[in-house]
Amino acid sequence: MTDQNTGGAGHSRRRGQGALEAEVLAALRQAPGPATAGWVQERLGGDLAYTTVMTILTRLHAKGAVVRERAGRSFEWTPVADESGLAALRMRKVLDGESDREAVLASFVTALSPRDERLLRDLLAQAPHEGED
Structure with a gap:
């Protein structure tokens, strides 16, 4: 099993879910249009596993921060929220749960x-x- 806490140079600390979500959203906003998980993975420097990128994209989709469309056997992803919008979605989820x-x-x-x-x-x-x- 690979220890994600001891990655390459500059990546000695494990990123939290919120930080990963923000990085994925930032990458998607840089895309010229809908982007695949592989494209996002490349933009993030390749230190994240493809499955991790897919998990983050799926979580963002469940939160309403991204939309996805079928592209062959996979999906293309488009952001609908920026970092402040994602924080607002989190706040709303907490409020709705009370x-x-x-x-x-x-x-x-x-x-x-x-x-x-x-x-x-x-x-x-x-x-x-x-x-x-």
């Missing part, structure tokens, strides 16, 4: 720095509000 949304949001807001609180207020003021009377 029964007391108000308590979760209240805890989140009270933990914000004053700067982030101002930013959130500004963003909320600019956002279109659906369903308001």
Whole structure:
């Protein structure tokens, strides 16, 4: 079994799932169009196994961050979210998994720095509000 913790130069530490997802999304955004897992693997320097790239792409697909289309016996992948969009999807998933949304949001807001609180207020003021009377 290969130890991924002792890879080539510059790759001495194992990357976390979030870091890998961000790297895969960045590679897909550089593609001139839909890209195969092999293309993504090449752009990431080839130190990741093809199966690892496929696993990350499949996870991103399940999160709604990429779409895929059949291309022969494989898929071509296209990003629909950038890194900030992926973080927002993660946050939404956490929120959707909680029964007391108000308590979760209240805890989140009270933990914000004053700067982030101002930013959130500004963003909320600019956002279109659906369903308001």
